[in-house]
Amino acid sequence: MRWVIGFGRFWWDFIVGDSIILAVGGIVVLALGLALARAGDGTAAQFVLPATVVGTLGVSLHLR
Amino acid sequence: MLSGALLLGSSFLASAVEMVEALTIVLAVGLTHNWRTALLGVLAGFLALAAVVAALGPSLVHYVPINALRVGVGVLLLIFGLQWLRKAILRAAGLKAQHDEAQIFERELAELRGGAAGGQAVDWTGFVVSFKGVFLEGLEVAFIVLTFGTNSGRFDLAAAGALLAFVIVGATGAVVHRPLARVPENAIKFTVGLALVSFGTFWGGEGIGVKWAAGDATIVILAAIYGLSAAAIINLLQRSAPPLPAVGGGSG
Numbered sequence: 064m065r066w067v068i069g070f071g072r073f074w075w076d077f078i079v080g081d082s083i084i085l086a087v088g089g090i091v092v093l094a095l096g097l098a099l100a101r102a103g104d105g106t107a108a109q110f111v112l113p114a115t116v117v118g119t120l121g122v123s124l125h126l127r
Numbered sequence: 128m129l130s131g132a133l134l135l136g137s138s139f140l141a142s143a144v145e146m147v148e149a150l151t152i153v154l155a156v157g158l159t160h161n162w163r164t165a166l167l168g169v170l171a172g173f174l175a176l177a178a179v180v181a182a183l184g185p186s187l188v189h190y191v192p193i194n195a196l197r198v199g200v201g202v203l204l205l206i207f208g209l210q211w212l213r214k215a216i217l218r219a220a221g222l223k224a225q226h227d228e229a230q231i232f233e234r235e236l237a238e239l240r241g242g243a244a245g246g247q248a249v250d251w252t253g254f255v256v257s258f259k260g261v262f263l264e265g266l267e268v269a270f271i272v273l274t275f276g277t278n279s280g281r282f283d284l285a286a287a288g289a290l291l292a293f294v295i296v297g298a299t300g301a302v303v304h305r306p307l308a309r310v311p312e313n314a315i316k317f318t319v320g321l322a323l324v325s326f327g328t329f330w331g332g333e334g335i336g337v338k339w340a341a342g343d344a345t346i347v348i349l350a351a352i353y354g355l356s357a358a359a360i361i362n363l364l365q366r367s368a369p370p371l372p373a374v375g376g377g378s379g
Contacts, residue, residue, distance in 0.1 A: 077266075078203070080210040089205035093198060093331045100336040108337045112328050113349055117356045120209055124216060124360060 084126065088119030130343040131284055134275055137322035138288025141271045144315050145264040146296040148231075152260030154300060155235035160253035167249060168257020175258075176265040183273060194334045200274040201331020207270070208323025215317035216357055220364035225313060268292075271323075278330045321357070325349040 079086045092115045099108040149172075157165035191199075217223035239253065272289050276282035329346050332339060339345040 078206060080206075082210070082213060085209040085213065086206050089202045089209065089327070092205060092328070093202055093335055096332055096337060097335040105336070105338055106340075108332065108335075109339060112332050112337065113352050116205065116209070116324060116328055117353065120212060120216075120356070121360060123209070123213055124364065127217070127222075 082123045082127075084123040085119060088115070088123065092116055092119065130279065130346055131281060133322065133326075133346055134279055134281055135284045135288045137319060137326065138272060138275055138285045139292050140288075140315050141319045141323070142268045142289040142292035143296055144312060144319060145267045146292055147312065149260045149264035150296055150300040151232050152235060152264075153257050154304065155232055155239055156253040156257040156260075158304075159236055159239040160250045161248075164250045164253040165257045168254045168259075169261050171254070172258045172261025172265060175262050176269055179266065180269050180273065194336075197278055197330045197334030199334075200278050201327045201329075201334055203270075204274060204323045204327030205331060206327075208320050208325075208327055210320075211316050212320030212324060212353070212357060215313055215320055216361055216364070218313045219317065220361045220368075222364060222368055275326065278326075317357070321350050321353050324353055 092112060095115055096108045096112045099105070099111060153165050153169055156168060214223065218225055235256075239256065268289050272282075272285045276285035279285070325346050328349050329339065341348055
Protein backbone atom coordinates (compact mmCIF):
# COMPACT_ATOMS: atom_id res chain seq x y z
CA MET A 64 0.00 0.00 0.00
CA ARG A 65 2.83 2.40 0.92
CA TRP A 66 4.44 1.64 -2.43
CA VAL A 67 1.21 2.56 -4.27
CA ILE A 68 0.90 5.83 -2.32
CA GLY A 69 4.57 6.63 -3.01
CA PHE A 70 4.11 5.84 -6.71
CA GLY A 71 1.02 8.07 -6.88
CA ARG A 72 2.79 10.87 -5.01
CA PHE A 73 5.76 10.68 -7.39
CA TRP A 74 3.52 11.15 -10.44
CA TRP A 75 1.50 13.88 -8.68
CA ASP A 76 4.74 15.79 -7.96
CA PHE A 77 6.05 15.09 -11.47
CA ILE A 78 2.92 16.32 -13.30
CA VAL A 79 1.26 18.77 -10.91
CA GLY A 80 4.30 20.09 -9.01
CA ASP A 81 3.88 23.27 -6.96
CA SER A 82 0.72 24.62 -8.59
CA ILE A 83 -2.43 22.72 -9.50
CA ILE A 84 -3.59 25.85 -11.35
CA LEU A 85 -0.94 25.19 -14.00
CA ALA A 86 -2.03 21.56 -14.40
CA VAL A 87 -5.69 22.51 -14.76
CA GLY A 88 -4.77 25.53 -16.89
CA GLY A 89 -2.80 23.40 -19.37
CA ILE A 90 -5.91 21.29 -19.98
CA VAL A 91 -8.27 24.30 -20.09
CA VAL A 92 -6.05 26.04 -22.69
CA LEU A 93 -6.38 23.18 -25.18
CA ALA A 94 -10.06 22.51 -24.33
CA LEU A 95 -10.83 26.13 -25.13
CA GLY A 96 -8.80 25.94 -28.35
CA LEU A 97 -10.61 22.72 -29.31
CA ALA A 98 -14.02 24.35 -28.76
CA LEU A 99 -13.03 27.26 -31.01
CA ALA A 100 -11.49 25.01 -33.67
CA ARG A 101 -14.64 22.81 -33.69
CA ALA A 102 -16.77 25.95 -34.04
CA GLY A 103 -14.75 26.75 -37.17
CA ASP A 104 -12.98 29.74 -35.63
CA GLY A 105 -9.37 28.70 -36.12
CA THR A 106 -8.17 32.31 -36.35
CA ALA A 107 -9.53 33.17 -32.90
CA ALA A 108 -7.94 30.00 -31.50
CA GLN A 109 -4.50 31.27 -32.61
CA PHE A 110 -4.92 34.28 -30.31
CA VAL A 111 -6.91 32.66 -27.52
CA LEU A 112 -4.40 29.83 -26.93
CA PRO A 113 -1.38 32.04 -26.06
CA ALA A 114 -3.58 34.53 -24.19
CA THR A 115 -4.96 31.73 -21.99
CA VAL A 116 -1.46 30.39 -21.37
CA VAL A 117 -0.27 33.82 -20.17
CA GLY A 118 -3.46 34.20 -18.09
CA THR A 119 -2.91 30.81 -16.43
CA LEU A 120 0.67 31.75 -15.53
CA GLY A 121 -0.45 35.12 -14.18
CA VAL A 122 -3.22 33.61 -12.02
CA SER A 123 -0.87 30.92 -10.67
CA LEU A 124 1.68 33.58 -9.65
CA HIS A 125 -0.97 35.90 -8.23
CA LEU A 126 -2.37 33.10 -6.01
CA ARG A 127 1.07 31.77 -4.95
CA MET B 128 15.32 24.08 -40.32
CA LEU B 129 14.19 26.72 -37.81
CA SER B 130 12.19 24.33 -35.67
CA GLY B 131 15.07 21.81 -35.96
CA ALA B 132 17.54 24.27 -34.43
CA LEU B 133 15.03 25.18 -31.71
CA LEU B 134 14.42 21.51 -31.02
CA LEU B 135 18.14 20.75 -30.68
CA GLY B 136 18.77 23.82 -28.52
CA SER B 137 15.78 23.20 -26.23
CA SER B 138 16.66 19.53 -25.78
CA PHE B 139 20.30 20.47 -25.02
CA LEU B 140 19.46 23.17 -22.46
CA ALA B 141 16.72 21.18 -20.69
CA SER B 142 18.98 18.13 -20.50
CA ALA B 143 21.95 20.18 -19.28
CA VAL B 144 19.96 21.63 -16.36
CA GLU B 145 18.76 18.21 -15.23
CA MET B 146 22.22 16.66 -15.68
CA VAL B 147 23.87 19.38 -13.57
CA GLU B 148 21.39 18.50 -10.80
CA ALA B 149 22.10 14.76 -11.14
CA LEU B 150 25.87 15.42 -11.22
CA THR B 151 25.65 17.40 -7.97
CA ILE B 152 24.08 14.40 -6.21
CA VAL B 153 26.50 11.84 -7.72
CA LEU B 154 29.53 13.97 -6.75
CA ALA B 155 28.23 14.23 -3.19
CA VAL B 156 27.90 10.42 -2.98
CA GLY B 157 31.35 9.88 -4.54
CA LEU B 158 33.07 12.25 -2.13
CA THR B 159 31.31 11.06 1.05
CA HIS B 160 31.15 7.30 0.37
CA ASN B 161 33.29 6.12 -2.55
CA TRP B 162 33.28 6.42 -6.33
CA ARG B 163 32.40 2.77 -6.78
CA THR B 164 29.08 3.30 -4.96
CA ALA B 165 28.37 6.53 -6.84
CA LEU B 166 29.14 5.02 -10.28
CA LEU B 167 27.13 1.85 -9.59
CA GLY B 168 24.15 4.08 -8.75
CA VAL B 169 24.72 5.98 -12.02
CA LEU B 170 24.88 2.73 -14.01
CA ALA B 171 21.69 1.37 -12.40
CA GLY B 172 19.96 4.71 -12.99
CA PHE B 173 20.89 4.66 -16.68
CA LEU B 174 19.71 1.04 -17.08
CA ALA B 175 16.34 1.86 -15.47
CA LEU B 176 15.99 4.92 -17.71
CA ALA B 177 16.86 2.91 -20.82
CA ALA B 178 14.14 0.39 -19.88
CA VAL B 179 11.54 3.18 -19.49
CA VAL B 180 12.51 4.80 -22.81
CA ALA B 181 12.53 1.45 -24.64
CA ALA B 182 9.09 0.62 -23.23
CA LEU B 183 7.47 3.99 -23.94
CA GLY B 184 9.20 5.24 -27.10
CA PRO B 185 8.12 2.71 -29.74
CA SER B 186 4.58 2.31 -28.38
CA LEU B 187 4.02 6.07 -28.52
CA VAL B 188 5.08 6.29 -32.14
CA HIS B 189 3.41 3.14 -33.48
CA TYR B 190 0.14 2.81 -31.58
CA VAL B 191 -1.08 6.33 -30.82
CA PRO B 192 -2.58 8.52 -33.59
CA ILE B 193 -0.40 11.57 -34.23
CA ASN B 194 -3.07 14.16 -33.39
CA ALA B 195 -3.95 12.45 -30.09
CA LEU B 196 -0.24 12.30 -29.36
CA ARG B 197 0.15 16.00 -30.12
CA VAL B 198 -2.71 16.95 -27.78
CA GLY B 199 -1.40 14.72 -24.97
CA VAL B 200 2.17 15.91 -25.40
CA GLY B 201 0.99 19.52 -25.84
CA VAL B 202 -0.81 19.42 -22.47
CA LEU B 203 2.18 17.83 -20.73
CA LEU B 204 4.67 20.27 -22.27
CA LEU B 205 2.44 23.20 -21.33
CA ILE B 206 2.16 22.03 -17.72
CA PHE B 207 5.84 21.15 -17.46
CA GLY B 208 6.99 24.37 -19.17
CA LEU B 209 4.66 26.54 -17.08
CA GLN B 210 6.10 24.96 -13.91
CA TRP B 211 9.68 25.78 -14.99
CA LEU B 212 8.67 29.27 -16.06
CA ARG B 213 6.79 29.95 -12.81
CA LYS B 214 9.81 28.98 -10.69
CA ALA B 215 12.20 30.96 -12.91
CA ILE B 216 9.94 34.05 -12.67
CA LEU B 217 9.71 33.79 -8.87
CA ARG B 218 13.51 33.45 -8.64
CA ALA B 219 14.14 36.31 -11.07
CA ALA B 220 11.74 38.50 -9.05
CA GLY B 221 13.61 37.61 -5.83
CA LEU B 222 10.58 35.83 -4.33
CA LYS B 223 12.12 32.35 -4.31
CA ALA B 224 15.64 31.33 -3.35
CA GLN B 225 18.07 30.82 -6.26
CA HIS B 226 18.78 27.18 -7.09
CA ASP B 227 22.36 27.20 -5.85
CA GLU B 228 24.14 23.94 -6.73
CA ALA B 229 26.99 24.67 -4.27
CA GLN B 230 24.53 24.91 -1.35
CA ILE B 231 22.66 21.78 -2.44
CA PHE B 232 26.01 19.97 -2.73
CA GLU B 233 27.02 20.98 0.82
CA ARG B 234 23.60 19.91 2.15
CA GLU B 235 23.86 16.51 0.41
CA LEU B 236 27.40 16.09 1.79
CA ALA B 237 26.25 16.84 5.34
CA GLU B 238 23.32 14.39 5.09
CA LEU B 239 25.41 11.64 3.52
CA ARG B 240 28.32 12.00 5.95
CA GLY B 241 26.00 10.84 8.75
CA GLY B 242 25.64 7.40 7.14
CA ALA B 243 28.95 7.14 5.29
CA ALA B 244 30.57 3.69 5.46
CA GLY B 245 33.93 4.66 3.93
CA GLY B 246 36.37 2.24 2.24
CA GLN B 247 35.71 0.68 -1.15
CA ALA B 248 32.70 -1.47 -0.18
CA VAL B 249 29.44 -0.55 -1.92
CA ASP B 250 27.28 1.46 0.47
CA TRP B 251 23.58 0.93 -0.22
CA THR B 252 22.45 4.30 1.11
CA GLY B 253 24.88 6.05 -1.22
CA PHE B 254 23.87 3.73 -4.07
CA VAL B 255 20.16 4.57 -3.65
CA VAL B 256 20.86 8.32 -3.45
CA SER B 257 23.01 8.18 -6.60
CA PHE B 258 20.47 5.97 -8.41
CA LYS B 259 17.54 8.21 -7.52
CA GLY B 260 19.44 11.33 -8.58
CA VAL B 261 20.24 9.91 -12.00
CA PHE B 262 16.87 8.21 -12.54
CA LEU B 263 14.59 11.07 -11.44
CA GLU B 264 16.54 13.84 -13.18
CA GLY B 265 17.05 11.55 -16.18
CA LEU B 266 13.31 10.86 -16.34
CA GLU B 267 12.71 14.55 -17.00
CA VAL B 268 15.32 14.47 -19.79
CA ALA B 269 13.74 11.28 -21.22
CA PHE B 270 10.30 12.91 -21.09
CA ILE B 271 11.52 15.95 -23.02
CA VAL B 272 13.44 13.88 -25.62
CA LEU B 273 10.50 11.48 -26.11
CA THR B 274 7.87 14.20 -26.44
CA PHE B 275 9.99 16.41 -28.70
CA GLY B 276 11.09 13.43 -30.78
CA THR B 277 7.65 11.88 -31.28
CA ASN B 278 5.93 15.15 -32.13
CA SER B 279 8.50 16.53 -34.53
CA GLY B 280 9.43 13.17 -36.01
CA ARG B 281 13.08 14.15 -35.30
CA PHE B 282 14.23 11.79 -32.56
CA ASP B 283 17.77 12.27 -33.89
CA LEU B 284 17.83 16.00 -33.05
CA ALA B 285 16.09 15.60 -29.68
CA ALA B 286 18.46 12.80 -28.66
CA ALA B 287 21.51 14.66 -30.05
CA GLY B 288 20.76 17.65 -27.82
CA ALA B 289 20.54 15.39 -24.75
CA LEU B 290 23.66 13.49 -25.74
CA LEU B 291 25.62 16.70 -26.23
CA ALA B 292 24.53 17.91 -22.78
CA PHE B 293 25.53 14.55 -21.28
CA VAL B 294 29.01 14.71 -22.83
CA ILE B 295 29.66 18.34 -21.81
CA VAL B 296 28.24 18.10 -18.25
CA GLY B 297 29.75 14.63 -17.66
CA ALA B 298 33.21 15.65 -18.92
CA THR B 299 33.16 18.88 -16.90
CA GLY B 300 32.11 16.99 -13.76
CA ALA B 301 34.83 14.37 -14.27
CA VAL B 302 37.48 17.10 -14.59
CA VAL B 303 36.45 19.49 -11.79
CA HIS B 304 35.00 16.98 -9.26
CA ARG B 305 32.94 19.85 -7.82
CA PRO B 306 29.33 20.94 -8.41
CA LEU B 307 28.91 23.21 -11.43
CA ALA B 308 27.91 26.24 -9.37
CA ARG B 309 28.71 28.77 -12.09
CA VAL B 310 26.08 27.46 -14.51
CA PRO B 311 23.42 30.22 -14.81
CA GLU B 312 20.70 27.72 -13.97
CA ASN B 313 17.80 30.11 -13.55
CA ALA B 314 18.45 31.81 -16.90
CA ILE B 315 18.60 28.39 -18.59
CA LYS B 316 15.41 27.24 -16.83
CA PHE B 317 13.68 30.43 -17.92
CA THR B 318 14.71 29.81 -21.56
CA VAL B 319 13.73 26.14 -21.44
CA GLY B 320 10.39 26.99 -19.79
CA LEU B 321 9.68 29.41 -22.65
CA ALA B 322 10.63 26.75 -25.23
CA LEU B 323 8.50 24.02 -23.61
CA VAL B 324 5.43 26.27 -23.34
CA SER B 325 5.89 27.47 -26.94
CA PHE B 326 6.28 23.94 -28.35
CA GLY B 327 3.38 22.78 -26.14
CA THR B 328 1.06 25.51 -27.47
CA PHE B 329 2.16 24.88 -31.06
CA TRP B 330 1.86 21.08 -31.07
CA GLY B 331 -1.22 21.06 -28.83
CA GLY B 332 -2.85 23.57 -31.18
CA GLU B 333 -2.01 21.45 -34.24
CA GLY B 334 -3.43 18.39 -32.49
CA ILE B 335 -6.82 20.05 -31.92
CA GLY B 336 -6.97 21.34 -35.49
CA VAL B 337 -5.56 24.89 -35.31
CA LYS B 338 -3.79 25.91 -38.53
CA TRP B 339 -1.03 28.28 -37.44
CA ALA B 340 -0.83 31.08 -40.04
CA ALA B 341 2.95 31.54 -39.63
CA GLY B 342 3.76 27.81 -39.84
CA ASP B 343 6.89 26.75 -37.89
CA ALA B 344 7.79 30.41 -37.27
CA THR B 345 4.82 30.45 -34.87
CA ILE B 346 7.09 28.77 -32.29
CA VAL B 347 9.41 31.82 -32.34
CA ILE B 348 6.47 34.23 -32.21
CA LEU B 349 4.97 32.34 -29.25
CA ALA B 350 8.34 32.34 -27.45
CA ALA B 351 8.59 36.12 -27.95
CA ILE B 352 5.03 36.67 -26.63
CA TYR B 353 5.67 34.47 -23.59
CA GLY B 354 9.11 36.01 -22.98
CA LEU B 355 7.73 39.57 -23.01
CA SER B 356 4.79 38.54 -20.81
CA ALA B 357 7.14 36.84 -18.32
CA ALA B 358 9.38 39.95 -18.22
CA ALA B 359 6.32 42.11 -17.50
CA ILE B 360 5.19 39.73 -14.74
CA ILE B 361 8.68 39.78 -13.15
CA ASN B 362 8.58 43.57 -13.20
CA LEU B 363 5.14 43.61 -11.54
CA LEU B 364 6.19 41.09 -8.89
CA GLN B 365 9.38 43.01 -8.07
CA ARG B 366 7.34 46.15 -7.47
CA SER B 367 4.58 44.50 -5.44
CA ALA B 368 6.46 42.33 -2.95
CA PRO B 369 9.70 42.59 -0.95
CA PRO B 370 12.37 40.09 -2.13
CA LEU B 371 13.61 37.16 -0.06
CA PRO B 372 17.05 37.34 1.53
CA ALA B 373 19.62 35.56 -0.72
CA VAL B 374 19.79 32.22 1.12
CA GLY B 375 18.68 28.59 0.71
CA GLY B 376 18.56 26.06 -2.08
CA GLY B 377 15.19 24.48 -2.74
CA SER B 378 14.44 21.83 -5.30
CA GLY B 379 13.36 21.76 -8.92
